[in-house]
Amino acid sequence: MSDRTTIGVGMIGYAFMGRVHSQAWRSVGAFFDLPLAPRMAVLAGRSKERTAAAAAQLGWADAETDWREVIKRDDVQIVDICTPGDSHAEIAIAALAAGKHVICEKPLANTVAEAEAMAAAAATAPGKSMVAFNYRRVPAVALARRYVEEGRIGEIRHVRAVYLQDWIVDPEFPLVWRLQKDKAGSGALGDIGAHIVDAAQFITGQNLVGVSALTETFIKERPLATESAGLGATGSSARGEVTVDDAALFIGRMSGGALASFEATRFANGRKNAMRIEINGSLGSLAFDFESMNELWFSAGGGGFERILVTEPDHPYVGAWWPPGHGLGYEHTFTHEVRDFLEAVATGADPTPSFADGLRVQRVLEAVERSAADGSRYTNVED
Amino acid sequence: MSDRTTIGVGMIGYAFMGRVHSQAWRSVGAFFDLPLAPRMAVLAGRSKERTAAAAAQLGWADAETDWREVIKRDDVQIVDICTPGDSHAEIAIAALAAGKHVICEKPLANTVAEAEAMAAAAATAPGKSMVAFNYRRVPAVALARRYVEEGRIGEIRHVRAVYLQDWIVDPEFPLVWRLQKDKAGSGALGDIGAHIVDAAQFITGQNLVGVSALTETFIKERPLATESAGLGATGSSARGEVTVDDAALFIGRMSGGALASFEATRFANGRKNAMRIEINGSLGSLAFDFESMNELWFSAGGGGFERILVTEPDHPYVGAWWPPGHGLGYEHTFTHEVRDFLEAVATGADPTPSFADGLRVQRVLEAVERSAADGSRYTNVED
Amino acid sequence: MSDRTTIGVGMIGYAFMGRVHSQAWRSVGAFFDLPLAPRMAVLAGRSKERTAAAAAQLGWADAETDWREVIKRDDVQIVDICTPGDSHAEIAIAALAAGKHVICEKPLANTVAEAEAMAAAAATAPGKSMVAFNYRRVPAVALARRYVEEGRIGEIRHVRAVYLQDWIVDPEFPLVWRLQKDKAGSGALGDIGAHIVDAAQFITGQNLVGVSALTETFIKERPLATESAGLGATGSSARGEVTVDDAALFIGRMSGGALASFEATRFANGRKNAMRIEINGSLGSLAFDFESMNELWFSAGGGGFERILVTEPDHPYVGAWWPPGHGLGYEHTFTHEVRDFLEAVATGADPTPSFADGLRVQRVLEAVERSAADGSRYTNVED
Amino acid sequence: MSDRTTIGVGMIGYAFMGRVHSQAWRSVGAFFDLPLAPRMAVLAGRSKERTAAAAAQLGWADAETDWREVIKRDDVQIVDICTPGDSHAEIAIAALAAGKHVICEKPLANTVAEAEAMAAAAATAPGKSMVAFNYRRVPAVALARRYVEEGRIGEIRHVRAVYLQDWIVDPEFPLVWRLQKDKAGSGALGDIGAHIVDAAQFITGQNLVGVSALTETFIKERPLATESAGLGATGSSARGEVTVDDAALFIGRMSGGALASFEATRFANGRKNAMRIEINGSLGSLAFDFESMNELWFSAGGGGFERILVTEPDHPYVGAWWPPGHGLGYEHTFTHEVRDFLEAVATGADPTPSFADGLRVQRVLEAVERSAADGSRYTNVED
Structure with missing residues (x-):
């Protein structure tokens, strides 16, 4: 070393x-x-x-x-x-x-x-x-991907993903940069919806190829932020327009034929960072919730769901850390990310998710916005 | 008496x-x-x-x-x-x-x-x-309705409902009457999707006024059932076409402006009767899963979710039964139903859900099928 | 018929x-x-x-x-x-x-x-x-017994049982018959502690052969009940002595060598009818909580716990009732009980639990009271 | 800075x-x-x-x-x-x-x-x-202490603590130093039992003043470790005696009168690091499980338990880290520990837990061993 x-x-x-x-x-x-x-x-x-x-x-x-x-x-x-x-x-x-x-x-x-x-x-x-x-580097998410690759849940039939937060439920929460279209591009859609689209595509190894969508901005105006700061930003008496979505809802199909649903919202009162994904296959199912990030739920079909505490040495990334049952936290996903990036740089491999993967997600986000605007189903997600 | x-x-x-x-x-x-x-x-x-x-x-x-x-x-x-x-x-x-x-x-x-x-x-x-x-007469569902009526979750922002089963995952499960359009009308959509549409409308006191939908029949042919019997029906060597949906997915808006999503499927491996609904409001949230039918989860906003064991004497219907913590089962919902019906007959009140309520659900089901067929959003749910 | x-x-x-x-x-x-x-x-x-x-x-x-x-x-x-x-x-x-x-x-x-x-x-x-x-006839408990008999958890190492209620936490709750030694014999010990001792002995197929115990009466006096009625009894201004335990705690050994702990209390604020038992064996584990009575948690060793929804046709008693996922309630345990009794009467078999089984539990209860009184460990539970 | x-x-x-x-x-x-x-x-x-x-x-x-x-x-x-x-x-x-x-x-x-x-x-x-x-510096445990100090659960009636692991269930797991009395002092008792005794005393602010105990060594001999290493140590053909307990079970009273139970074991198949503690008071209850370390369950009495995700800025230690819902991991408890130690060193305050606190726990461990050996209840835990 x-x-x-x-x-x-x-x-x-x-x-x-x-x-x-x-x-x-x-x-x-x-x-x-x-x-x-x-x-x-x-x-x-x-x-x-x-x-x-x-x-x-x-x-x-x-x-x-x-x-x-x-x-x-x-x-x-x-x-x-x-x-x-x-x-x-x-x-x-x-x-x-x-x-x-x-x-x-x-x-x-x-x-x-x-x-x-x-x-x-x-x-x-x-x-x-x-x-x-x-989120690809949450050990439980990486383990889900491994199970899919190994064929343990069979042919994928359903993807069900939500990302639920509640940090702007209060109408007096100020107009931070994440609520401004020119800076953030979109609201819940791009900030957290992007994560679940990527996670769904990563775990299934398939692309989302068509969407019907709805979006909503529940609170149209908010106090101006005293600085374009983070969560703790305090408001002022002046108000400005919220120019991004508060929530986005969309359904579509994965390229392999599965039905898929997605919801991203910052208005799910009581949900703090519930990035959840469930995948049902012909042989079994997988379920994950980031609020319990060290757990993956697996059904081998027939029976119920097993709660796997993803803290065993043979689970992805986990061997580098602590003994079984000693969970990791949010920041570890980034440690895994830079580790994999360094590995790719050193070996000349192409790291994932690539910018092409990022573009693919961006096209979904755009299709969502178009569908939300005109009520049509868009199937032209290119690749 | x-x-x-x-x-x-x-x-x-x-x-x-x-x-x-x-x-x-x-x-x-x-x-x-x-x-x-x-x-x-x-x-x-x-x-x-x-x-x-x-x-x-x-x-x-x-x-x-x-x-x-x-x-x-x-x-x-x-x-x-x-x-x-x-x-x-x-x-x-x-x-x-x-x-x-x-x-x-x-x-x-x-x-x-x-x-x-x-x-x-x-x-x-x-x-x-x-x-x-x-399902309106599940005590936890009735309690959810009471909380909404009392304003405890405020203005409704999100409805998130799924009804997940897995009893026909096996492609050799036979072609029982519930899989035949002439007898059942539709598949998961009418059988279980109808329940979550009604439950959403009941708990919120609002109608679903527009839908974008997808449906799918994963297994197109099945063994003919030896008799058009129930779950235990055994197949034969002859096969017939499945003429109903295996799964239906739709999003829409409640009449008060909330975003709503619905999914009904018989292909969610490991889910047996997961009729789930979560409702997020400006002041709080409610969540229910029929697989844990004696529980209602309530967030008063700000904090987390409280698991309410809906077995207290002042909870709907519960006072007639057992002490706290001694849960009820599936069949009790029907006992409550006939009790309320007898009460209505005796007093001359109009029982609910009425045939008009049933028609309202039927119109949603039809809009779902139309949207699934042509990809458009249908907002013409009449009342 | x-x-x-x-x-x-x-x-x-x-x-x-x-x-x-x-x-x-x-x-x-x-x-x-x-x-x-x-x-x-x-x-x-x-x-x-x-x-x-x-x-x-x-x-x-x-x-x-x-x-x-x-x-x-x-x-x-x-x-x-x-x-x-x-x-x-x-x-x-x-x-x-x-x-x-x-x-x-x-x-x-x-x-x-x-x-x-x-x-x-x-x-x-x-x-x-x-x-x-x-409680022996809760399908999940009967399934736990079946798993033990089949050797699926191996040699039993630990039994961990609690029965937690909170219905007399309020000091103004009246002195009903269940709080009077002459009528009830003991308090939480005989009322609910008896259940977990029997359940532990039933599931393991072993007897509890020695105990060290503590008991406590937290509220020494209560309002006299206007009638020796049930939970809803209202108090009066006169007060009487509570002559039974409010809670009992004991540890011991099963006849096969496992360590066992038991707790029965009516003072576990927020717990309504949490009759819980977990059994750890050399090959796997089982866990049950009556507040979620349709679930049994099973670990096959190595991995985590699987939540088995005990509503499948091949689960004990369940075939007589509803399709998977449609849970049973408290009263069904009694329906199963009289069914088995009728079967025994008709066939001439000896129904269980027998009066001898009841006596065995009674001896444990007495040993608990003696140990609580003098601080010794009693190993003389006869058979 | x-x-x-x-x-x-x-x-x-x-x-x-x-x-x-x-x-x-x-x-x-x-x-x-x-x-x-x-x-x-x-x-x-x-x-x-x-x-x-x-x-x-x-x-x-x-x-x-x-x-x-x-x-x-x-x-x-x-x-x-x-x-x-x-x-x-x-x-x-x-x-x-x-x-x-x-x-x-x-x-x-x-x-x-x-x-x-x-x-x-x-x-x-x-x-x-x-x-x-x-474990005192797990935010959820520190929050539990805060709730007790604020009187939110009232007078303490019950403490119920277990620490469950399964890493030596396999009889071929080698004789590492943690299984040797001369190096480790005791087995599960001192390694993990010490944690729950300290946590119970910390959260309640009371001492454990008497114990009745059982201990057991399920596997008496194990392969010698090739080096006195950690979990991954591989065994050899020679065998040696396990000189510490595999599990310890004890009950006692807190100095304020609450009944308390403790169990420490490395033989709870399927439990990886389940350090759990529940405390019931006259006004409410608290429950914690380290396997879900970012959650504290709180009952305010009357109703059920609220799952508090201990990731809010006003929760102990949390403000220094990430936004709500972005959980911490095992190692953060040590970061909090050295932070508090540095603070104490700088200000001249006495850090806790002190060596006197450590001695108090040590006395409990010794009383457990004596009680397990002779069956008596020991109440002479000095202070």
Whole structure:
């Protein structure tokens, strides 16, 4: 391990996603045998003072106030993009053009056009690229995928996915950037709906090929946020329009013929982060709920569901951590993500989910918005 | 109680539904103070011998082989229809014309046209009529309705209902009557989808006013059943076409603006009778799963979900039964149903769900089939 | 079935237990093919008027005000004892002496001496006898027993049983008969502790052979009940001493070497009827909670626990009832009990649990009280 | 934060506990505002090569092969003891004598005599000391303590605690150090039983003052381990005697009068790390299971249990981490532990649990062993 090569990382953004990515970069080497040791070279943010403070706290060696500087640096080989969706395309394409490897937070972009440009750039660039659908690296989700691959649930008949939160139920919750279309692209749809579409496609190994959809914005106006900050942002007396969906509901078919339903909402009172997916096959079924992230429920058909505590050494990623029954948390999904990315960079493999996977999700999101607008079923999800 | 008047009941059909209705008529008087004591006068079936045997076992005083004879009898004031859907309209309309009160199993009919004729007959007949959506009388479902009425979850934002079974997952399961369109009208849609549509409308007090839908028949051919019997029917070597849906998926809006999703399937491996409904409101949420029928989950907003064991004396129907924690079973829903029907007959009130309610559900089922066929969203659910 | 012989039943007592036994006698023939058709001949109670009313409501053909008259009647072959424990011995012994078959509610008696006399009488009487530990007939509990017999969990290492209720948490709840030693014998110990001792012995097929115990009466005085009635009894201003335990806690060993723990309490706030038992073996484990009475949790070792919905046709007793997923309720355990009793009477087999089984439980209860009093471990549970 | 003082840490041992403590020291500063920044100065182990490799991987600046050297170093102010119990006393007493602050893994020692010496040393030493009962720092456990302190469950009536594992169910699992009395002191009793005794005392704020106990060693001989390693150790053909308990069961009373039961076992097939505790009070109840470590179940009395997802910003420790619904894992309990220890060191407060708390637990363990041996109830737990 002492003789492994190091690789420099530059991260853009240090809000929620930046904090969790930092913990991943900081911890990954202590648990996994890595072919490349990540060096936390530089953190970029807009405010000089605050970025420097964040870099110090989160363990980055240096700080920049312009992401372009990060891309120029020779000590940076990996660019980790943790900004809102409106800047993903510009940063990622520039980084790829500069020969860097790129991890980009999800959704890949705010529009299909941007996502197409990003996927095209990724296809020809020398660097590796990955979109950070971290839920693929929940051990229970990865185990579900393994079971499907092994044929343990047979031919897939149903996919049933919801992502339920309640953090904006209060009409006085302010108009943060996630509620503004120009910054976030869409609302619950792109933020959390994207996750369940990707998870469904990942676990089944199939694409979603047609959707009928409904979307809704329950609270049309909200207090302006005093800063475009996170959950704790306090409102002001002035109000602004909510320009994204509060909830999105859609049904469709997987490419193998299964019926599939999806719901993403921030108005499910009492549900905090209930990213749930159930898959029924001809031989068995699988069910998962992120609120109990260390559990996978499996039915072998005929009987009931077994609660598998996904903490055994032979479960995906788990052998690197603790003994059976000692569960992991949210942040571990990112540790697994950067571990797999480093592995791909070192071996020259293509990491997944790729920008093409991200584009595929983006096309679903766009079809959802079109169907919600005109009431038709869209089956033209290209591939 | 000794001086209450008796009322005669004639029941048509003695399969699954007939057995459970019989237990209801037999038991109701031992637990509820009834204004009218039901007398189990006569049971009708096709086979003389088997009907007589069933009558003896189930506690009916007499047996007939023609339902028309039941309607003619002076000792019958209530006609209880437990046959497949293809005969509901003819029997119910005749019984109402004969001045009888009518309880009819669900779905009300196999077509909207039949359901309209039945609702029209019910509207002018002197007798009372009810469609037997028994899940309304699960104490937990009735408690959910009470909470909504009391405003405890506020304005309704989401309805999320599924009815999951797996009894025909095996492709060798035979072609019983429930898989034949001429007898059953539709498949999972009318059999179990009807229940969740009614339950959603009951609990919210709102109608479903538009749907986009998908349906699927996963297994197109099955062995012919040796008799059009129940679950235990054995197949033969000859095969016939499955003419109903195996699963139906639809989304829509409640009349108050909530987003709603529904799924009915007999292919959810490992789910036996998972009739589930979750409702999210601006102030709180409710969740129910019939596989744990004595539980209602309630979130008062802010915190998590409380598991309410719906076995307290002040919960709907429960005071008539056992002490707290001593749960009820499936059949009790029917006991509650006939209790409420007898109460309505005695007081002259209109029992619910009415034939008009049944027609409303039928219109949803038809819109689902149209949307599944052409991919459009149908918002013309009349009222 | 029409030519099966009938057998007359006389029941003593019509409170909670009497009501549920009545439902069992009334329903059993409609679901099970019985060798003997029970006839509900006569109900005995102290008040002439109230007994007559109860008989009418519960379906008994006649009423008596002296249990001795029931025993004398020629149309009574089965005596069903549903009175408090202080009268069990006298009634049961007299009924057996009169040649009757006897079902007696649990605990068998209020003292070991009474229980010994009853077991002795049962051993020589021509009639059959059974003590009504109804939880043995919960399908999930019977399935647990089957799994143990089949060796599916291997050698038993641990038994962990609790019976948690909360109905007397309120200090103003009155001093009903169940809180008086002269009527009830003991408190939580005999009322609900007896059930878990019997269930543990039944499922494991082993006896509990030594105990160390603690008991407690948290509320020493309570309002006098206006009548020695049930749960709904209202208190008065006068107060009396609570002479039984509120809770009992004991540990011991099963005859096969397993460690076993038991807890019975009426002070587990929020637990309504949580009769729970978990058994760990060398090959697997079983877990049950009566608050979810249609579920059995099974671990085959290595993996997690499977939730078995005990509603399949091949599960004990279930084939007589409804399709998979349509759960049973509390009262069904009694229907199964009288079914098995009728079967035993008809075939000449000895029904279980026998009075000897009831005595065995009584000896455990006495050892618990002695250990709680002096702090010693008692291993002299005889057999 | 840049101007806070740093404090040097030296850790002894780098097996399971050492790995998780390292992650805590490495991460704590990124999430909590600390008064003192920990510096991971030196790691001590027996093998030079392996200790150096572990130090490199886990992030320690230096490595030593003798713990005495760690204590001598000027750049070490905190000594973190992660060795088996047989060396705790010697190391801790020496470290305290050298003026260091000490964190010591649990159980505090292998005997009461050792624990007394340690507590005595701690009482007079200038340094701070803490025994690492990490489960106190599970947010849900800390929230339970808060609820008890706020009086939300009233007077405590019952404590019901189990710690269930199954990692040595296989008789061929080898004789690792945790199964040897000279190294581990006791088996399940000291390893996991100690945790639930401490948790019960912590949450209730009361001591356990008397016990009746049973212990058992189900598998008397096991293959010798090829090295005294962790879970993955492979056995050899030679066999040795298991000199510790496989399971311990005990009941007693809390100092406030509640009845309490405890069970610690490594033979609960299917249970991986089920550290469970339920507390019933006069006004409500609390229940926790570490296998679902982000949940606390609370009953406010009267109704049922609410599942609180302990991921809200105002829950203990949680504000430092992620948004609601994004759960924590096992290792976070240690991060919270070192955070609180650093806070105590900086402010001069006495950290808890203290060595005196550790001694109190040790006395319970000894009383359990005595009671198990002679069958008496021991009430002489001193304080």
